[in-house]
Amino acid sequence: MQMNCPCGELITGAGEDELVDAARAHLTAAHPGRAYTRDQILFFADE
Numbered sequence: 001m002q003m004n005c006p007c008g009e010l011i012t013g014a015g016e017d018e019l020v021d022a023a024r025a026h027l028t029a030a031h032p033g034r035a036y037t038r039d040q041i042l043f044f045a046d047e
């Protein structure tokens with residue numbers, strides 16, 4: 001699965017759990033102060 005962060009970063013994961021973890025790691029590193037729920041991350045994701 002993959003998702004495009006609004007900043008242009010492509011985030012990938014082998015499954016929902018990995019994608020959510022990768023997205024949270026990216027948000028923490030690149031967008032401190034922003035937090036998305038699992039549902040919000042998956043809403044932006046493509047299989």
Ligand SMILES: [Zn+2]
Nearest residue numbers: 005007009030
């Ligand atoms: Zn980003």
